[in-house]
Every structure is written in C-alpha cells, then in structure tokens.
Amino acid sequence: MSTTAISVHGLVKSYKGVPVLRGVDLDVEAGTVLALLGANGAGKTTLIRVLATLQAADGGTCSVAGHDITEDPLSVRKASSLTGQFAAVDEILSGRENLQLIARLRHHSRPRQAAEDLLRRFALQEAADRRVGTYSGGMRRRLDIAMSLVGDPAVLYLDEPTTGLDPAGRAEVWQTMRALADAGTTVLLTTQYLEEAEQLADRIAILHEGRILVTGTLAELHALLPPREVEHVQKQPGLEDVFLALTAAGSGGMEESL
Amino acid sequence: MSSHVVQDTAALTGRTLRHVTRSPDTIVTTAVMPIALLLLFVFVLGGAIDTGSASYVDYLLPGVLLITVASGVSYTAFRLFQDKQSGIIDRFRSMPITRSALLWAHVLTSVTANALSLLLVLAVGLLIGFRPAAGPAAWCAVVGLLLLVTLTLTWVAIVPGLLARTVDGASAFSYPLILLPFVSSAFVPTGSMPAPVRLFAEHQPVTAIVDTLRALLAGQPVEGSIWPAIAWCAGVLVIAQVVAVRLFRRAAA
Numbered sequence: 001m002s003t004t005a006i007s008v009h010g011l012v013k014s015y016k017g018v019p020v021l022r023g024v025d026l027d028v029e030a031g032t033v034l035a036l037l038g039a040n041g042a043g044k045t046t047l048i049r050v051l052a053t054l055q056a057a058d059g060g061t062c063s064v065a066g067h068d069i070t071e072d073p074l075s076v077r078k079a080s081s082l083t084g085q086f087a088a089v090d091e092i093l094s095g096r097e098n099l100q101l102i103a104r105l106r107h108h109s110r111p112r113q114a115a116e117d118l119l120r121r122f123a124l125q126e127a128a129d130r131r132v133g134t135y136s137g138g139m140r141r142r143l144d145i146a147m148s149l150v151g152d153p154a155v156l157y158l159d160e161p162t163t164g165l166d167p168a169g170r171a172e173v174w175q176t177m178r179a180l181a182d183a184g185t186t187v188l189l190t191t192q193y194l195e196e197a198e199q200l201a202d203r204i205a206i207l208h209e210g211r212i213l214v215t216g217t218l219a220e221l222h223a224l225l226p227p228r229e230v231e232h233v234q235k236q237p238g239l240e241d242v243f244l245a246l247t248a249a250g251s252g253g254m255e256e257s258l
Numbered sequence: 259m260s261s262h263v264v265q266d267t268a269a270l271t272g273r274t275l276r277h278v279t280r281s282p283d284t285i286v287t288t289a290v291m292p293i294a295l296l297l298l299f300v301f302v303l304g305g306a307i308d309t310g311s312a313s314y315v316d317y318l319l320p321g322v323l324l325i326t327v328a329s330g331v332s333y334t335a336f337r338l339f340q341d342k343q344s345g346i347i348d349r350f351r352s353m354p355i356t357r358s359a360l361l362w363a364h365v366l367t368s369v370t371a372n373a374l375s376l377l378l379v380l381a382v383g384l385l386i387g388f389r390p391a392a393g394p395a396a397w398c399a400v401v402g403l404l405l406l407v408t409l410t411l412t413w414v415a416i417v418p419g420l421l422a423r424t425v426d427g428a429s430a431f432s433y434p435l436i437l438l439p440f441v442s443s444a445f446v447p448t449g450s451m452p453a454p455v456r457l458f459a460e461h462q463p464v465t466a467i468v469d470t471l472r473a474l475l476a477g478q479p480v481e482g483s484i485w486p487a488i489a490w491c492a493g494v495l496v497i498a499q500v501v502a503v504r505l506f507r508r509a510a511a
Contacts, residue, residue, distance in 0.1 A: 082349065084345045104265070107354075
C-alpha cells in the first residue's frame with residue numbers, strides 16, 4: 001500500500017579523509033514528513049546535498065521517487081526540490097520574478113500562472129513586485145519554499161528551514177510546512193529544534209556521528225525511555241506563547257491588556 | 259536535456275541582465291576609470307609623449323578600450339561570486355536544467371555590459387578628438403577583436419568568481435589585467451623602454467592587440483600583429499574555459 005519516496009542504504013561520504021556519513025540507512029514513505037534531528041556537524045546537510053544530487057556519495061545507494069541518484073540524476077532533479085540552509089533567492093529580482101524564473105527553468109508550460117498561484121498560496125501577493133532584498137526573514141523563507149514548489153515536485157528537502165528566523169517567522173514557516181504535509185508532499189526536514197520535529201513530523205530520525213541512531217514516531221521514541229514519575233505542575237504559557245501573543249502585529253486586543 | 263539549453267540560457271541571462279540594468283552604476287563605474295585615464299594622458303601627460311603620430315588620443319584609445327574590458331569583467335567575477343555565496347547556484351544545480359547554462363548566462367551578460375561601457379568610453383574619445391579613419395570592414399574587425407578580448411577576459415574572470423572566498427578576492431584578479439597595458443605599446447611606444455622591459459612589452463598580448471586595433475582604427479594595414487593577437491586570445495580563452503568548466507563541475511562532485 002505505502003510506497004517509499006526516499007530510500008537510503010549504506011550511504012558513506014567523507015570530506016578530505018574525514019568520514020561524515022558512515023553508513024546511513026533511511027526510508028521515507030511517500031506523503032509523509034520525516035524530521036532528521038542532529039547536532040551541528042552530524043551530517044544532516046551532507047545527506048541532503050547527496051540526495052539533491054549536489055554531491056556524489058562515496059558508497060551506498062540512494063533512490064528518490066524510484067530513481068537512483070547516480071544512474072539517473074536528471075529524473076531525481078525533476079522529482080525533487082531543495083530549500084537549502086540559507087534562503088537561496090535572488091535579492092535583486094522581485095518575488096514574482098524569482099518564481100517566474102524558476103518556473104521557466106522547470107520548463108513549466110505557463111510560468112506566469114505558476115508564479116501567480118504560488119504568490120497567492122504563500123500570501124506574497126502584496127510584496128510580489130518588491131525587490132526580495134526588502135523582504136523580512138520570514139517572507140524570504142516563504143518565497144524560498146514557494147520557489148521549491150514550482151511544478152509540484154513529489155519530494156521536498158528542507159534543510160533547517162527555520163534557523164535564524166524570529167518566532168513569528170518560524171510560526172509562518174511551520175504553517176507552510178503543515179499545509180505541504182496535508183497536500184501530500186513528501187518532506188525530508190532537517191532541524192536542530194526538537195520542538196519543530198514534535199510539531200511537524202510523522203516520523204523522526206536521529207542522526208548522530210554519521211549514523212542513524214533511531215527512527216520512529218514521536219510515541220515510539222518516547223517509549224524508548226521508561227516513564228517517569230507523574231508530577232502535577234501548574235500549566236504556564238511558554239515564553240514563546242507570551243512573546244508571540246504580545247508581538248502579534250495587527251491582531252489587536254492583547255496590547256496593554258496584561 | 260540538451261533541447262532546453264537555449265531556453266535555460268535565455269531564462270538565466272534574463273536574470274543576470276536585470277542585475278546589470280538595475281544597477282546601471284556598474285556600467286558607469288566600469289567606464290569612469292578608463293575615461294579618467296584617457297583625459298589624464300591626453301590633456302596632462304600626452305604632450306610629453308612622442309608617439310610619432312599626429313594625434314595622441316588616436317594612439318591611446320585602443321589601450322584604454324582594453325582597460326575598460328579588464329575592469330568590466332571584474333563585475334562578472336563579483337556577480338558569480340555572489341551567486342555562489344547566496345546558494346542560488348546550488349538551487350539551480352539541484353534543478354533539471356542544463357548546468358552550463360548558468361555560466362553562459364554570466365558570459366552573455368558580461369559581453370553586453372562591456373559593450374555598453376566600451377560605447378561610453380568611445381563616445382568620450384570622440385568628444386575629445388578621436389578621429390577613426392576605419393572603413394566598414396575594418397570596423398567589423400575592431401568589433402570582432404574586442405568581442406574576442408571580452409569573451410577571453412570574461413572566462414578568465416569566471417575562475418576567481420568560482421574560487422574566491424571573499425568579495426575582494428573575486429575581483430582582485432583584474433588589477434594585473436588593468437596594469438598590463440602600461441607595460442605595452444598602449445601608452446608609449448615600446449622603443450623608449452629599457453631592453454628587458456621592452457622585450458616583455460613587445461611579446462605580451464596587450465601590445466599585439468593594441469597595435470592591431472590602432473592600425474584598424476587608423477585605416478592602415480595591420481602588419482602581422484593581428485595573428486599573434488588572435489592566437490593569444492584564442493589560447494587564453496580555451497585554457498580559461500576548460501579550467502572554469504572543470505571548476506564548476508568539481509563543485510558539484
């Protein structure tokens with residue numbers, strides 16, 4: 001019934017003799033979100049770059065949407081899309097021009113229409129004709145993800161999509177990712193934020209020192225540790241809740257009411 | 259894939275050309291230094307230089323055109339470096355496009371931007387008394403040689419654009435290129451130089467190119483300097499292109 005969208009077996013990759021990936025095995029089912037957790041330097045970005053055909057592996061096999069990454073990289077590039085660690089947008093072009101450019105490069109039959117649809121979907125219509133250099137971090141990230149969705153690729157790699165964003169920007173991106181998951185896109189998400197994985201992922205994999213330590217649902221990962229003593233604590237709103245409530249622009253009502 | 263090479267190159271060239279049209283100052287900045295040199299040498303130093311020809315501006319202009327291209331291509335290195343830094347090259351490379359289209363987009367943009375700067379310098383030259391005597395065929399040869407020089411220096415510029423780690427590193431390569439015409443027949447006849455310097459000046463590519471351009475613009479026969487000029491350009495062009503394409507591919511491995 002279920003099909004595998006990303007399949008990685010025994011993936012090995014070194015940089016200048018230093019092993020980064022030491023035999024990674026990972027499967028991502030089609031239409032699910034997998035969060036790859038790991039500290040800086042665990043090899044998350046390297047894994048994504050290999051899957052996006054930007055770097056060749058030293059050993060092992062990977063396939064994306066049924067295509068082997070070494071034998072048929074072009075089909076892999078057609079089926080997948082990368083949103084890298086730093087928003088790779090053209091700051092001199094407008095948001096609309098960025099999207100049209102990507103649509104042309106993906107050989108879309110109607111690039112203008114494709115750009116228009118994504119501007120609407122990502123609530124970027126108002127800023128569509130402004131230079132991207134003037135966008136906020138959250139808007140830039142939204143445009144970045146929108147650019148990755150031109151042509152509806154089956155598989156999306158999101159490499160630390162919320163790193164460097166303020167809480168409001170992060171909330172924007174989370175909302176976007178939830179909508180993607182609902183639409184059935186397969187997402188491989190890397191993150192250092194445990195909360196992000198909890199909130200967004202169907203399954204979570206932990207990458208440590210170049211190997212996958214464990215893969216499972218949040219409940220399965222919780223079950224790995226014995227349950228703790230039950231404590232009763234008063235439920236306080238988190239700092240993030242307070243910050244977001246106070247700074248929610250234009251929402252009104254909260255200001256000065258404390 | 260190859261069926262999309264024109265389409266991909268056109269889309270990406272449209273993008274880099276917008277970078278130029280949205281900061282037209284890069285075209286002016288490219289032309290400012292050569293124009294300043296032109297004015298300085300024609301009106302301040304030129305009176306003391308004996309070139310044996312009637313008008314110093316006619317003698318000087320070809321060299322100044324080369325300096326214009328040499329300073330213009332540093333913007334190509336700069337734009338490519340920015341693309342690499344911003345991660346947008348990786349984005350393009352992870353897409354099903356013809357990979358060489360990105361480099362060609364930068365090359366075509368460089369040729370366009372340099373042509374505009376050259377026209378600007380030429381216009382100033384005409385204002386201060388440059389009087390070419392070239393016929394249509396000679397003008398075609400001048401345009402062709404300048405195009406070849408621009409293509410050559412552009413591919414040379416792509417190498418530091420891809421290799422550099424800082425913005426300054428990306429454009430520093432152009433300083434020697436700008437200085438090379440000073441040790442050639444561009445500003446003064448090589449006959450006035452001491453023997454070792456003269457030996458270098460007479461056998462480096464700028465002298466061959468400048469002598470050819472000067473003869474063509476004056477409507478005179480090119481006297482054999484045209485073949486070394488073309489050979490230098492073609493040789494450097496081929497080497498630079500092979501190195502640049504290899505670097506571009508290696509970054510993908």
